[in-house]
Amino acid sequence: MPHTDSAGLLLLPLFLPLLGFLSILFIDREQEKAIKYVTLIFSMLTFFASLPLWFMFNDGLDGFQFYTNISWIPSLDAGFRTGIDGMSLLLVLLTTFIMPISILSSFESIKKKHKEYYAMLLLLEFGMLGVFVSLDTMLFYVFWELILIPMYFLIGIWGGKDRIYAAVKFFLYTLVGSLLMLIAIVWMGLYAKWLPGGHFTTDFLILKQLAPGIPLDIQIWLFLAFALSFCIKVPLFPFHTWLPDAHVQAPTAGSVILAGVLLKMGTYGLIRFNLELFPQSLHLFAQPLAWLSVIGIIYGALVAMVQTDIKKLVAYSSVSHLGFVVLGIVSVTPEGLQGAIIQMVNHGLSTGMLFLCVGVLYERRHTREISEFGGITKVMPKFAVMFTIAMMASVGLPGLNGFIGEYLTLFGSFQSKFLNNPWFSIFSASGVIFAAVYLLWMFQRVMFGTNDNPKNHTLTDLTRSEYWQLVPLVIFIVWIGVYPKTFLSRSELYAQTLVGSIEKTVFGTSAYPKIKAIEVDASAVKKAGH
């Protein structure tokens, strides 16, 4: 049952970016400074408004919290239904946390059409938050597609040389997947109508109850329609080709948001729809999906190794890293799922930070070719420290966040009943080694060695603004690495309950959720019940 206590707390951070977007529209375009600071303030307000969610969220409650249900299109039973659970809580906070940083990072680097740029960023934030909190398929789809528009403009207007190609490719790729998902969404609504005494609905909670009753042969198609859409977004091999183009051409903030949050919409969707709605089909497709993730992990790493452009290297590393997330998801073990969820956050932080670092270099040299650099450590010592942390987090060094996520997903996939094959973990583990190779090698060529390119002699170290963009990321990278329990405990019950219900559907029995969680659950319900 969804919990409706203090539902307004969720609506405030959801609508603040929209309010910000609308206020930007009314500021004169000459007032660049005002536009920048209004955007920053709104994104900071959104972040602070999302903090109460973190503290008020009750780990022990099963089901969605801060649940709102407002009638929207009565004839379709589509409603403004929002709420969060342990997984969406983390992603909502990741979004509100990353946004101010990416906005700050744009202050210097964006030099034209400020009004449109900052308006688009806020619209994007509104869309992303909407995706993570929607509990209505129609609302979800609207937010899902809403993101296309600002992202398309961000790449297309403020991007690099081949921005138009990248923007159009991004748009079309994503749209192909999402329109097939739309058919699945409509079909499910109609399924509710075809049942005796039923009516059309887009209520996720109702659909979740009805989904197991859909005949398996149709479930498979629905599963595939959803999965295709999400796998393109993730992107899972072989649907990844839009990503390097989009990343390389996008402005720094665009890349940070793309890597930090947008890609997580895909993995989020996989869990929310494919896992929660179609466990039986998942059982059929878990292995193929796992193979694709393993191929993605290795392929992404190998391609990253041969890149000469730092940004492209980081982009391909995303393909590799997200393979771990998908592997964790399809392993359907509490560890795997927890690992996937925490790895979504990790990837957002560490890859976001890597893109910021690449942005720092690009701002100074207007090139991202590895061969143009060398010995940067000597001229930019502060930057060197930050870059090292970002790189090590991405490699998966124990003590930093990446290790936790990768460890958990590998552990989960190793003991998974769904995959039932240790080779998945063994192959994927090689991805960790490759990551060390391509990242360390890149780092060595850029940062160490002799600084023999005269253009690099006079580079200035991090400015104060750049420094403060990176510090918050470092704090969380270390925090998750050292004491992940703060974050893991938020999604623990969710992961266990989900695995439990999937295993019960597929195998008939399940050891999950473990008793401990239920005890917490029962007492909390009593408390919440007043």
Place this chain on the structure above:
Amino acid sequence: MIQDLLLTAPFTFLSAMAIIAMVVDALIKNSARITFLFSVITLIVSGILAIGTFGHHGIGFNGMISGGGFSSYFDVLFSVGGLLTIFAARSYLQKEGIEHDEFYSLILFAIGGMMLIGHSNNLLTLFIGIEIMSVVFYILSGYMRSSIASVEASLKYFLLGAFSTGFLVYGMALIYGATGSMDYGHISMNISRGALPLGSLLPIGIALMVIGLSFKAAAFPFHQWAPDVYQGAPTIVTAFMSTAGKAAAFVAFMPIVMVLMPAAPAKLQMTFAVLSAATMLIGNISALAQTNIKRMLAFSSVAHAGYLMMGLVSGSQAGYSGILFYLTSYMFMQIGSFIIVGLLERRGEEHLQISDYAGLSKKYPVLAAFMSIFMFSLAGIPPFAGFFGKYYLFSAAIDAGFLWLTIIAVFSSIVSVYFYIGLIVKMYFNEPEKEMPDTEFGLSRISLFITIAGVILLGIMPSGILSIAHAIFGHSTH
């Protein structure tokens, strides 16, 4: 008699006013200003009358004309379309130097014809309505008398239109022969009773009528006139023809399909499904290759006829509601985009290539933003009106068992996105290739703001129109 007049008040009032406007034209020199104001007031009043008669269902004039509900809704829609057109027409016509006095009364006549289509309860009145509308369109498409393209469009439209009218009237005659009546109610009753003495004529009659109406709706394979006519006609006339005109065609289609569908449900559904699939594919694929913006929008309007036909395929309450919603949202997005095309156009057909829109966002950021919203909406991207129209039609088609049609529709939408966002690419991502023309907005502003508000509000809050649609079709299909 009084009762009958009240029932059809919006239509009769408008027709009377159109005749008065014509007389005023003839008597007063340079009366454009006067007839403009006169038409605005007329359209507003008949719109209000239509809202007032919405709840009064009934049939009058010896069963020839119906009123209330369905017809009232479309009276309002046609009035709104007319208002949007003439507000934008003022500055456009002045710019092009073709603001002849009779323009506004012609628009009124066309709307009169469209309203008559919506009010018709008999094949004869339907025919008269279609002809009144079409004749005005023939005149209006040739309104730019000095332009060869415009005159050619007019002539082409007239010849082909006259030909298609032949199909239509022949089809009506055969249906009359088969069922023994021209009245919708009687035809429907006789079909459901079965055992028609000349029943074999019925399918031929239906086929011929479908051909005639498909021509008016610009659906495949009777769409070939549309690109030439839409390109040649003055832009503002194209805006009107491709929205209100298309709406009128579907307003004619809906009751006819409701009446005739029971004669051969499966066959008719399949016919419409094939027509629909072919129309959207041909429309969208042809639009890909266009370099002229009016031609591109013309082909896209063909494709939209295909989406609309999905509603006819389903033949259900949801399908007709979908058509109603889609026509309403299409009215806003299509008129809006043509208004922008018209604003940027210069005398003598300049500035109509898609490449001329390069860098539009530099000089006209608001126009470019509006145009992008119209394009996104036409492409069916949420949260704009076009998305909900499609959602509704798709769901009606799947509900009727036409999943394959929906999948084709989805893929043709993806094709369409390519050229819709291609225009946005030009406007935002490319640098201007040549000097942007200065433009006089005038009253077009009113139309632009109404259309953009319509596209956004219908997208965010579709439930108002949807519940009206349910009230209308829940009443007439049960």
